[in-house]
Amino acid sequence: MNQEILIRLSMLEQQTKQLEEHLRLVEQNILEMQTLSHSLDEIDGNKNDVILSQLANGIFMKSKLEEKKFFVDVGSRIIVKKTASEVKEVVGEQMKKLMNAKNEIYEQLGLLGKEMEKLVQQARKDGEK
Numbered sequence: 001m002n003q004e005i006l007i008r009l010s011m012l013e014q015q016t017k018q019l020e021e022h023l024r025l026v027e028q029n030i031l032e033m034q035t036l037s038h039s040l041d042e043i044d045g046n047k048n049d050v051i052l053s054q055l056a057n058g059i060f061m062k063s064k065l066e067e068k069k070f071f072v073d074v075g076s077r078i079i080v081k082k083t084a085s086e087v088k089e090v091v092g093e094q095m096k097k098l099m100n101a102k103n104e105i106y107e108q109l110g111l112l113g114k115e116m117e118k119l120v121q122q123a124r125k126d127g128e129k
Helices: 003-045 084-128
Strands: 050-056 059-064 069-073 079-083
Touching: 003 084, 069 084, 079 084
Parallel strands: none
Antiparallel strands: 050 059, 069 079
């Protein structure tokens, strides 16, 4: 196999691994956004003023709701109060961006796969000569 092709295949493999890691992070963020959206629905629909708040993975405490408003960082450390539906709107926008990023990554992975396949075919062809 041509040395140049091997180097190019190695580079493409590294790019693929990086994209796969990025994809994993994007999918994790999507899952977190879905969980947040579900939690907002539960809080908004909760008739009681007591909820379980998660402090850490597997650690919860009872919390009393004084109001159903959320403090949201809108950038540059500026915090504003928002309702559950307003926060869900922000979460929805973030989810759209994440889904677009996910689709772009899948597209890039497909292109890399095609390029790698061409190089393998070229190497086989060169090997037959």
